[in-house]
Amino acid sequence: MHVVTGATGQLGSQIVDQLLERVPATEVGVSVRDVGAAAGLAARGVRVRRGDFTEPATLADAFAGATRVLVVSAAIRGPGAVAANLAALDAARASGAGRILYTSHQAASPDSLFAPQATHAVTEDHLAGLGVPFTALRNGFYASTLGFLTAGARESGRIVAPADGPVSWTAHADLAEAAAVALVDDAVLDGVTPPLTASETLDLEAVAAVLSELTGRTVTRVVVDDEEWKAGAVASGMPPAAADFTLGMYRAARRGEFAVTHPALADLLGREPRSARAVLADLVAG
Helix, strand or coil: CEEEECCCCHHHHHHHHHHHCCCCHHHEEEEECCHHHHHHHHHCCCEEEECECCEHHHHHHHHCCCCEEEECCCCCCCCHHHHHHHHHHHHHHHCCCCEEEEEEECCCCCCCCCHHHHHHHHHHHHHHCCCCCEEEEEECCECCHHHHHCCCHHHHCEEEECCCCCECCECHHHHHHHHHHHHHCCCCCCEECCCECCCCCECHHHHHHHHHHHHCCCCEEEECCHHHHHHHHHHCCCCHHHHHHHHHHHHHHHCCCCCCCCCHHHHHHCCCCCCHHHHHHHHHHC
16 A cells, blocks of 8 residues: 555646556555545545644554655744654554655755755654654755746846745656656655756746746846845735845845756656746746
């Protein structure tokens, strides 16, 4: 039984779809907080059980009979994220799974300027110490974030944000396929993987140039001071904690934390991963 957590989320749902192309539905189980939201998977023959990282007792049933468990990192900000991830990993080990996989990040590091990366680093260390074969999927920075960063740019003609740096924007679909391959083939990825990234990096100035080409309207990159940006974001309704979280992303980007590409993802897929330009084209067409 291949068990995937977070199976109704943006990444988890695509991992399950990819997995179902490779193994029978009777060999797939999902752990979700809301069983009703996974009714479509149940209709396809997938075993659906409730599991909540913040309620570890629920995970024993969700992971029962698992030969492999893929833990999609908790969508939680703050210190609770580490506790949630570790609870899921411990439950996966207790289930007797022969391999545990975890969706980490290319920039996982205890000294990252972007808070989730420290969470990933702690989680990777815990996973490596469980005494079970494991795979920490060091996913590239999700390209879907471009939708947030460029919101309103076509209308205003500007991308207004703090100073940033190059990012290897990587599509969920490619990372989901890689995760499914790793789930069914132990020989593909073992231990902490190389960065699983698209083949190029773009900063926001380059993103603005691509948007200009795609839309036929000039989009200008405007750099603002961190605190000026935060004040504007909060005034527009963003909670201060969320603004600080986002500032961490910009600060990490300009330190070069996401300016890394590696051929591992392309090699695994047997093709070039989707480019940031293709993702932006979808946003424009959208």
